[in-house]
Amino acid sequence: MDMKTYMLEKRRIINDQSKSIINYSIFDFNYVPENPLIREETKQIIDAFLKYEETNISINQVIFGSRGSGKTLMIKYLEQLFTEGSSLNILYANVRYYSTSFKILAHLLNLSSRGLSLSELYNRFREKYNSKTIIILDEIHLWAPKEKQRELLYFLSRDKRNYMIFMLSNDPRFLNDIDQSVKSTLQPELIHFRNYDAHEIQKILDERTASGLKKVDAGINSKIAAYTVREANSDVRVAIKSLFYWATQGGDSIEKCFENARRDIYVDLIADLSDTNLLILKAASQISDKFAKKVHMNYVDIARSNREQPCSYVHFYNQLSYLQSLGLIMMLSTKVNRTYANRITILCNEKIVHHVYKLRYK
Ligand SMILES: Nc1ncnc2c1ncn2[C@@H]1O[C@H](COP(=O)(O)OP(=O)(O)OP(=O)(O)O)[C@@H](O)[C@H]1O
Ligand SMILES: [Mg+2]
Structure with missing residues (x-):
């Protein structure tokens, strides 16, 4: 095939495929679908929120689960679900970006932490959030190791205001790094997000396909789901990226799209x-x-x-x-x-x- 024919043919395929995408945002990892697949474990989180809302009894929670098992998505979805008709303040900080007590507090207060001591910052936090407040700390294993004391956890867990802390992580060993005195006041309940099975991943892909693509060949999502379970430890990010490549990269086989997606996720993983x-x-x-x-x-x-x-x-x-x-x-x-x-x-x-x-x- 000469290059001109190749180029024209490829252009046609890519054109056809990009026309089939109605909504690109479904491929964004931060996208929160209207109807995410609800895992059983979510009920436990909802119950904890409701109990706190009704009775002011706060039990801190740790959510564990491997990468791409939907921890962040589920908590963001619940945050939205509780915005209306709830008396709870729900605050969110990702420890990847705010990795010390100082930085987390400054972020939650929307302040620059310069010139303030940690206890001054914390007092401001207490003044601002003087009613029921849930503090979600995502990717908590990325807390800067140099801050051994994890003072914010200590302050929050001892506070008379009964704050409730939700800690999300894909690395259960972070609990070992926490000081004994903090651990004994935190006393968290553990919620484990097990890996999705192929059927669940397929459902997640089907939901995205329905809201973002005009058509998808039968069998594509189930193939991606099976590969994801077998070769990517059920990381839904790999599945979503494979679908993206399949929908945009003119005519590549599903195996190639999956391989490219898996490689990209490794790059992200190492870069992070x-x-x-x-x-x-x-x-x-x-x-x-x-x-x-x-x-x-x-x-x-x-x-x-x-x-x-x-x-x-x-x-x-x-x-x-x-x-x-x-x-x-x-x-x-x-x-x-x-x-x-x-x-x-x-x-x-x-x-x-x-x-x-x-x-x-x-
Ligand atoms: N139940 C679900 N329904 C719809 N989409 C999902 C579901 N679970 C995960 N996803 C999608 O999979 C991707 C990865 O999910 P998420 O970011 O929540 O993983 P995570 O468990 O927080 O991973 P990490 O440990 O790396 O932070 C996101 O794009 C998310 O939207
Ligand atoms: Mg996450």
Whole structure:
């Protein structure tokens, strides 16, 4: 086929497909559908909201679930559901962007935190929110490790105003990092969002298709759903992105669209890592036998050369488990002489790690 024929043919396909999209916003990860698929666990959250609204009894909650299991979406949906006819103030902060007590409070008060002490900021918070208030802290595992005390959690959980705290995370180990004194006043209830099955992911895709696409070939959504469960740990973001590629990338096979979507999500995942985690991955990529001890030594060097305070071996180890839970690395115990040592295998494309590192540090 000559290039002109190829170009004309491809243009026709792309034109046809983009005409089939009525609403691009359905592909936006922050889009809140009118009728999201409601998981059973949501009732537990609604009950907690209602109980607090009616009786002022607040029980703090932790919502766990792997990436793309709908934690953020569900809480945003409930926030909307409770805007009308409710006496509750519902506040939301994502710890990814506001990673210390200071920053969270300043954000919730819409203030600059300059020149104020933490207790002054907190007093302002109390004055402003003097009635029933739910504070949602999303991606709480990204709390800056340097703020060990997590003072805001301590203040909120001891406050006579009975604030209610909702903590969302895909990394259950963050609870271990919280100071014992804070943990004992928080006493959170745990809600676990299990991974979606293929049928549920298909329903989510069908709902988006119905509100955003003119047509979709039968069987596409169920294929994407099956791949997502099998190869992307049920992360609905991968499913939505695959559908997007399928709808916009003239004639690519569904397998290719899925692969591209999965690769993109890895890029996002690595780009979103905390500095410590990114440096650990970078350090691992430079050590040929990848024994954890050597990687840690290399990590300390790299952190120092970038004027970052390196974390301890224990914390480093916790971060390795986190990277493993994200599917970026795998830990294997290998016999060395007569003892066992842990070795890291990098599961993602190392080029992406180098690229993100260069963008952030050079
Ligand atoms: N029940 C659902 N109905 C409709 N869309 C959903 C549902 N669950 C998840 N999604 C969609 O999947 C994508 C990922 O969901 P969400 O951002 O809520 O995941 P998460 O659990 O917060 O992940 P992370 O741990 O990475 O923050 C979003 O675009 C969201 O709209
Ligand atoms: Mg989320």
